[in-house]
Amino acid sequence: xxxxxxxxxxxxxxxxxxxxxxxxxxxxxxxxxxxxxxxxxxxxxxxxxxxxxxxxxxxxxxxxxxxxxxxxxxxxxxxxxxxxxxxxxxxxxxxxxxxxxxxxxxxxxxxxxxxxxxxxxxxxxxxxxxxxxxxxxxxxxxxxxxxxxxxxxxxxxxxxxxxxxxxxxxxxxxxxxxxxxxxxxxxxxxxxxxxxxxxxxxxxxxxxxxxxxxxxxxxxxxxxxxxxxxxxxxxxxxxxxxxxxxxxxxxxxxxxxxxxxxxxxxxxxxxxxxxxxxxxxxxxxxxxxxxxxxxxxxxxxxxxxxxxxxxxxxxxxxxxxxxxxxxxxxxxxxxxxxxxxxxxxxxxxxxxxxxxxxxxxxxxxxxxxxxxxxxxxxxxxxxxxxxxxxxxxxxxxxxxxxxxxxxxxxxxxxxxxxxxxxxxxxxxxxxxxxxxxxxxxxxxxxxxxxxxxxxxxxxxxxxxxxxxxxxxxxxxxxxxxxxxxxxxxxxxxxxxxxxxxxxxxxxxxxxxxxxxxxxxxxxxxxxxxxxxxxxxxxxxxxxxxxxxxxxxxxxxxxxxxxxx
Amino acid sequence: xxxxxxxxxxxxxxxxxxxxxxxxxxxxxxxxxxxxxxxxxxxxxxxxxxxxxxxxxxxxxxxxxxxxxxxxxxxxxxxxxxxxxxxxxxxxxxxxxxxxxxxxxxxxxxxxxxxxxxxxxxxxxxxxxxxxxxxxxxxxxxxxxxxxxxxxxxxxxx
Numbered sequence: 001x002x003x004x005x006x007x008x009x010x011x012x013x014x015x016x017x018x019x020x021x022x023x024x025x026x027x028x029x030x031x032x033x034x035x036x037x038x039x040x041x042x043x044x045x046x047x048x049x050x051x052x053x054x055x056x057x058x059x060x061x062x063x064x065x066x067x068x069x070x071x072x073x074x075x076x077x078x079x080x081x082x083x084x085x086x087x088x089x090x091x092x093x094x095x096x097x098x099x100x101x102x103x104x105x106x107x108x109x110x111x112x113x114x115x116x117x118x119x120x121x122x123x124x125x126x127x128x129x130x131x132x133x134x135x136x137x138x139x140x141x142x143x144x145x146x147x148x149x150x151x152x153x154x155x156x157x158x159x160x161x162x163x164x165x166x167x168x169x170x171x172x173x174x175x176x177x178x179x180x181x182x183x184x185x186x187x188x189x190x191x192x193x194x195x196x197x198x199x200x201x202x203x204x205x206x207x208x209x210x211x212x213x214x215x216x217x218x219x220x221x222x223x224x225x226x227x228x229x230x231x232x233x234x235x236x237x238x239x240x241x242x243x244x245x246x247x248x249x250x251x252x253x254x255x256x257x258x259x260x261x262x263x264x265x266x267x268x269x270x271x272x273x274x275x276x277x278x279x280x281x282x283x284x285x286x287x288x289x290x291x292x293x294x295x296x297x298x299x300x301x302x303x304x305x306x307x308x309x310x311x312x313x314x315x316x317x318x319x320x321x322x323x324x325x326x327x328x329x330x331x332x333x334x335x336x337x338x339x340x341x342x343x344x345x346x347x348x349x350x351x352x353x354x355x356x357x358x359x360x361x362x363x364x365x366x367x368x369x370x371x372x373x374x375x376x377x378x379x380x381x382x383x384x385x386x387x388x389x390x391x392x393x394x395x396x397x398x399x400x401x402x403x404x405x406x407x408x409x410x411x412x413x414x415x416x417x418x419x420x421x422x423x424x425x426x427x428x429x430x431x432x433x434x435x436x437x438x439x440x441x442x443x444x445x446x447x448x449x450x451x452x453x454x455x456x457x458x459x460x461x462x463x464x465x466x467x468x469x470x471x472x473x474x475x476x477x478x479x480x481x482x483x484x485x486x487x488x489x490x491x492x493x494x495x496x497x498x499x500x501x502x503x504x505x506x507x508x509x510x511x512x513x514x515x516x517x518x519x520x521x522x523x524x525x526x527x528x529x530x531x532x533x534x535x536x537x538x539x540x541x542x543x544x545x546x547x548x549x550x551x552x553x554x555x556x557x558x559x560x561x562x563x564x
Numbered sequence: 565x566x567x568x569x570x571x572x573x574x575x576x577x578x579x580x581x582x583x584x585x586x587x588x589x590x591x592x593x594x595x596x597x598x599x600x601x602x603x604x605x606x607x608x609x610x611x612x613x614x615x616x617x618x619x620x621x622x623x624x625x626x627x628x629x630x631x632x633x634x635x636x637x638x639x640x641x642x643x644x645x646x647x648x649x650x651x652x653x654x655x656x657x658x659x660x661x662x663x664x665x666x667x668x669x670x671x672x673x674x675x676x677x678x679x680x681x682x683x684x685x686x687x688x689x690x691x692x693x694x695x696x697x698x699x700x701x702x703x704x705x706x707x708x709x710x711x712x713x714x715x716x717x718x719x720x721x722x
Contacts, residue, residue, distance in 0.1 A: 123583055124590060128633040131579065148633060303627035 005135040006031035006166040009099065010039055012142035016178055018070045020044045020061060020424055022054040026074025027114060029101035031166035033072075046424055046453060048417065051078050053446040055085020055098065056417030057424070062094050063404050064379050065425040066216070068149055069096040075103055076114030079160070080121065084411060087125040089156045091408030092237060093210060095149040096156040097142075098122075102131070104164040122158045129158040135168040143175040151181040153301040154214055183300055183318040191325055193313050194296050198330045201270035201294070203338045204230045207253055207282070210237030210407070211275015211299060213400045217320035218242060221274060224327045229335070231342045233261035235276050236407040240397035250346065254282035255543050256389045259349030262541075262549035264342055265289075272296045275319045278308035279408070280545070288548045298322045351393055352555075360534040361510045363387060363462050364394050369514050370432065370460070371396040374521065378430040379404060379422045383415035383439030386468035389539045391434050413442030416459070420446055423455035430521060431457045437489060438467040444496070450526035451501040458520045459528045461493050464535040472538045476553070497528035506530040567596065567614050567692070568622040569648060569717045572629060573637040576602055576609040580634045584611055587628050593617050597650070597692075597714030608636065612716050614692070641717050648717035652695050653677075654686045654702060654710045662686055665702055672698055683708070 003011065009032055013021065021043060025033040036045055048054040051073045058069030069089070073082050079100040089096045102108065103115045119131045128148050130141050138161070145157040198204065212221050218241045225232050225248050232242060233253035242249050251258035253265055265271065271293055276282070283289040290309050297304070297311035298319060305314040315322050354364035367390050370380075380395055381404040382388040388405055397403050404422055406414040419433040440461050450457050462468075471485040497504030503523050507513045507530070520527040541554050574580050581600060588595050597614040615622060622640065629638045641648070656662075661684055662676040672690035679685075688698055692715045699710065 119579060120582060123586055127631075301631070303624070303631055305627075307624060307627075 001172050002169050003172040004031065004035065004166065005138055005161065005168050005170075006035040008135070008138045008170070008172050009142065009161065009166065010035040010043070011172065012139040012175060013070060013097075013099075014039065014043050015139075015175060016068070016143060016146040018043060018068065020046060021070040021072055022046045022048055022057040022061070022421065023072030024048055024051050024054055024074070024078060026078045028075035028103055028163045029072060029078070029166075031163065032099070032101060046420070046449065048420070048449050049445040050443065051081035052085050052413070053417035053420070053443055053449065055082045055096075056088065056411075056414050056443070057421035057446075057449070058096055058098075059085060059089045059094050059414075060381060060404050060418030060421030061425040062089070062096055062421075063092075063418070064401050064422040066401065067425070068146055069094065069421065071096065071098045073098070073100050074114065075101055075118075075163075076116045078114075079116055079118035083121060083125070085417070086122060086156045086158065088406045088409045088411045088414055090125045090127075092406065093154045093214060094156070095154040097145050097149055098156060098158045100158065100160045101166060102160050102162045105162045106164070108162065118158065119160050125156070126158050127155040130160065132159065132161045132165055135165050135170045136173075138165070139173055139175045143178050147178040147181065150178065152183065153211075183321065184302075184316050186315055186317045186322060186325060190313065190315055191329060194315060194326060195329045197270055197294055197296060197313055198228060198272070198326070199333060202335060203268045204228075204270040204272060205264050205268040206230050206232040206272045206274065207235070207265065207276055208232060208238045208241065208274040209235040209276025211319050212238055212241045215275065215300070215319040217275070217318075217323055218400045220320045220323035220327070222246070224323045227327050228330055228332055229339065230272065231264055233257065233265065235279065235282055236392050236405065238276065239392055240403035241400055243398045244396040250342070251351075252392050254279070255284070255545070256393065256539050256541065257543075258351060258393070259541055259552060259554065260342075260345040262543065262552060263345045263349065266549040267341065268293060270294045270296065272298070273311070274298045274323065275300075277304045283308065284543050284548050285546055354394070361507055361513065361531060363531070363533045363537055364390050365510070366460070366507075366513055366531060367391055367394045367434065370434075370517060373514055373517050374430050374432055376402075378402065378432055379426060381405065381415050381419040381422055381431065381433045383433075383435040384410045384412045385436045385439055386472065386539050387434050387436045387439075387462040389469075390462075393539075412439040415439060416443050416446040416450075419457050419459070420449050420453070420455055423450065423457050424453065431455070433457055433459045435459060435461055436468060437461055437463040437465065437491070438487065441489070441491070447497070447500045447502060447526060447528070454525045456524065457526045458517065459526060461528065461530050462533050463493065463530055464533045464537075465489065466535045468535060469539070471535060475538070476542070477544070493528050493530035497526075502526040502528055504528050504530070507532070565616050566642065567616055568619070569641040569646070569715065570613045570615070570622075570626060570629065571639045571641065571717055572611040572613070572635055573603070574609050574611055575634040575636070576607055577634065580609070581611065583632055583634060584613075584629065587625055587632075588613070588615065591621060591625060593621055593625060597712070599714040599716050610716075612714070614715050639719060641719065645721065646717050646719045648691060648715045649689060650692050650695055650715040651687065651689045651713040652699070652710060654688070654699070655708045656684045656686065656702070657706050657708050658682070660684060660706055667698070667701065670694065670698060670701070674698070
């Protein structure tokens with residue numbers, strides 16, 4: 001069958017299982033949008049306000065559904081506007097296929113209008129990319145792009161297509177739906193070594209990350225931990241993979257982790273790492289972090305082994321498969337002393353229950369009550385900063401893929417676009433974006449997309465009039481010299497919401513906050529809730545950068561107090 | 565410091581060399597020598613990269629290279645078990661001739677190229693270390709220009 005390159009692209013994207021694409025049209029990508037016009041019944045296009053918002057939406061869609069996020073953008077600025085979104089997906093291993101169109105081949109290399117070399121620009125932030133040179137390769141490239149994005153450690157792939165190729169006509173060769181490449185198998189020897197280490201360990205701890213959810217290994221993780229009775233802690237990426245109230249779960253580990261998790265890791269003689277990569281936010285001082293410990297590192301990406309921490313027992317495999325094999329072979333060993341130590345840490349270092357001081361609203365208290373109100377099925381997206389850490393510490397997650405956040409790149413402005421993607425991919429579920437007044441200002445134009453598409457998103461703006469996390473660091477580490485963090489905005493979020501065609505609310509009385517959130521849940525379409533909070537409410541505990549769990553600062557006043 | 569030689573089999577296609585070399589630059593790793601050419605299989609090229617860096621850094625780059633879609637094979641040569649060679653062209657200063665130097669005892673192929681415009685160009689082929697020795701022997705003060713090919717390498721086992 002004869003088809004144009006544009007028709008082949010759209011057909012191929014549909015053939016690979018795509019139901020939704022996020023994007024923004026423009027000159028070079030006109031042919032593809034023209035082809036989309038005929039296929040509206042088969043593939044839904046969500047027009048965003050900005051290409052960055054489209055990339056974040058595709059990312060949020062992928063994280064919350066487990067499907068591939070697909071984003072379209074035109075050449076030049078359309079393509080460069082995707083960069084932050086693609087980099088965000090790359091750092092957090094999110095499967096994404098980005099399609100950009102370039103100027104016609106005849107114009108490439110002539111600094112033509114809206115010409116940019118997006119392939120070279122994107123090289124460090126994609127798993128792979130293509131500059132299509134032959135229309136006959138197009139359907140194969142699209143299939144391969146989906147395969148690469150989803151195989152092994154997931155991530156973004158970019159396809160750049162010169163406009164003339166989208167106009168060329170050729171015979172369409174249909175490609176089957178992609179299948180993931182086989183994951184590496186574990187050797188008998190490495191499994192035996194891991195089993196032996198688990199048997200002889202006196203103080204084991206599991207530290208897991210995003211890989212657990214991405215390989216659908218949440219149940220396998222719980223079975224492994226329960227059979228061997230090993231306490232677990234999570235990186236930010238790992239949040240929502242295990243139920244918050246699980247008896248073996250110690251919460252978040254690392255810079256803003258719970259003291260219980262950090263004390264356990266500090267005292268451990270064996271760390272079983274699953275689908276995590278020892279980010280500096282987890283390890284702090286790497287040398288001290290790894291002192292007197294053995295590491296079993298289970299990861300699908302061989303390049304993560306011994307990248308940050310030397311792992312004496314690497315297990316390069318799919319997380320679900322590896323955990324299943326370990327659970328089958330390893331035996332439960334009684335470790336009463338270790339378990340009572342863990343329990344005592346959990347008790348002693350429980351996160352303080354936030355209280356209102358009578359005048360201002362506590363961000364942490366709102367987040368704690370949000371947990372109770374919106375239900376376990378709700379999806380919580382965040383931006384980046386203090387509010388993100390408050391959610392990570394206080395929100396009670398029970399279901400995988402309900403916490404959506406830019407963890408590796410730490411992209412302020414991620415949230416609104418990502419929340420749109422979550423809502424599009426999960427109709428009928430409540431989506432909540434918890435954001436800050438700094439982050440929200442970065443991409444708040446994406447609120448218009450939520451309005452146009454009647455997306456049920458509650459936007460909680462934690463409004464403290466400062467760039468809170470940087471402000472906090474200036475307070476702790478820069479002698480309270482608040483350079484450029486007191487933002488002094490006069491934005492009226494209620495009017496702003498109304499101007500966009502959304503509903504706006506403001507929490508004025510902490511006692512009524514819960515009621516207001518319940519009202520917002522009944523509204524069709526997005527609701528923005530201005531939540532004025534006190535900037536004195538800071539994120540604790542904190543391990544200062546480059547330090548260890550021993551240097552943990554627990555509260556504002558009692559800095560460096562060692563409570564044990 | 566001993567060199568680390570990375571030998572890669574890659575897709576013979578535009579853009580691949582950039583993807584390979586940027587992995588070095590991004591980690592602050594200086595490429596000492598780089599050679600690229602097609603192989604007996606026209607769809608594949610061989611890239612040989614020599615670096616003088618810590619083993620830790622080289623191993624990480626080795627692992628990252630293996631992740632590139634266009635890279636079919638990566639081999640890391642260190643210490644032994646491989647042979648490496650390179651070619652150098654040396655243009656001597658005006659008036660100097662090959663016969664002015666004594667290369668006795670050097671395990672290296674040396675030849676004088678036919679003269680053009682009176683300049684004497686020496687070609688030599690051998691192990692990188694021997695090429696460096698040759699250059700030292702001729703002496704900086706006697707060399708007008710030189711161009712080294714960078715090293716190529718193959719493993720000794722079948």
